[in-house]
Amino acid sequence: MEKAYLQIVDLYRQEGLKPGRLTQLGYFPKWTVAMGDNGQIGRAFHFDGEHAVYPLRDPDVLLPLQRFVGKSLLALAEELLAETDIQMRAACLAVLNALSHPLNQAGQLKKRGFEPVEFDNLEFINTEDRVVLVGYGALIKETLARCSVIDVCDMRSLSSLRTVSIGRTIEYGPPGIRFHGAAENQTLLADADIVLISGSTLVNGTYRDLIRYARKARVIGMFGPSAQLIPEFLQGGGINYITTSGITDADRFYQVLSNPYAGEGESGTYKYTIRMF
Template sequence: MPVLEDIISTLDDDAAVKEVRIGPFWTAVVSQRCGLASSMFAHGHHQRVPAPDAGKLTEKTAWELVQEVNSESDMMRCIACSAINSILQVDLNRCVEINAGSVLMKKAGNKKVAIVGHFPFIEKIRQVASSLWVLEKRPIEGDEPAEKASEIIPQADIVAITGTALINGTMDDLLSYCRKSSFVMVLGPTTPISTVWFDYGVDMVLGSVVTNVEDALKKISEGAIFRQLKDCVRLLAIKR
């Protein structure tokens, strides 16, 4: 995964892991900061151990957890992406505080829009876009299967890709399908807020920074979805 490898290569710091929380929707690693990633794993038969070092993860450093980014375990890849966000140096002076839905509403008017992943603003975008495709690995009514990405994304004027594509290993392919003339966004709390994305044709990167770690961890442990974390995070963006 070249884009993820390049982001990892910019990590200058390491830190002890203070906390690892794995909730049904969000995974958090606390080291220098609290890093988030989506919890993207299925509960299957228990013969396979998704987190071999469970109970000992806080004995590791954040950098050691980052090395699990290519693990065969979905859970360990989620932890790795959280660990990246826990030690990534975000240039706050370059960031603007804005949410992805607002950006898309301004840009999507009479445009062809492809969104990879499900977001709460999709129906609003549908009202203003000339065409809207939603690509999903688990499609619901109105969605397109993720397997059609190579067919759909090249048609889009605006492409918004969930940062969770880093976890399932599809990000590089998805970026390769984008036209050079398209406006490309990567978004969601899993997304590392890094300028490396701009080397891969991304125009805007939208992620989050946790501002209240204790409250965020409690809510994650109790099954919070992202809108229930809104008072614990800042939604930040950088653009090319």
């Protein structure tokens, strides 16, 4: 993530932007969130709960970072860049995503040659395409609307993802989805026409190998809230399609995550897509 950090620093200098000072660093179900004092906010997936594919550590591991409250988000990002612990890497990505926030506004993106659009319906997928999703969750419905069968790779146990219906016949599901473990990534991606990768792979660092495996694919996309990094970084790594979310009301968003019973849904967010093909 050091390259992303350096690109962000350079863009801040070019645009005359001032990094926010850390006000909150939160650990919530699924998400680590970093918020600055000028509305800069970002989040990253941290593999807990049903997604706990790594040894869990107490979120109190983040408590020493309290010393950065009131200090520049850039200083916190720089501190975290060398960390290898999965929780610390999630915190680092959340901070980098917060720093990316002002750079990902529509006006800024267009100024730099990117054309964001509202969340689209993946019409670039043809019915005959072999489509592989890395990470089971988002884009399933939209992808199945374009082709009848998709392959999904996930690090979790397949028994936790697959459904089974036992009657006169035995049917495995969900319909149209073939599940695979991470050990099959290279074989599946090598033959794929379309590859869509969860932004959570930025946290565990697996995105590099996944992109390399998918070198023959027509579209290599990244999806999910963790993929809020500046598009220059993702494009430079081989991504040519991004679909993620921005945050319009940082305080409200943080409030909903910290107390999910206080409101409905992820208030204060919006979805956007950037195509680079």
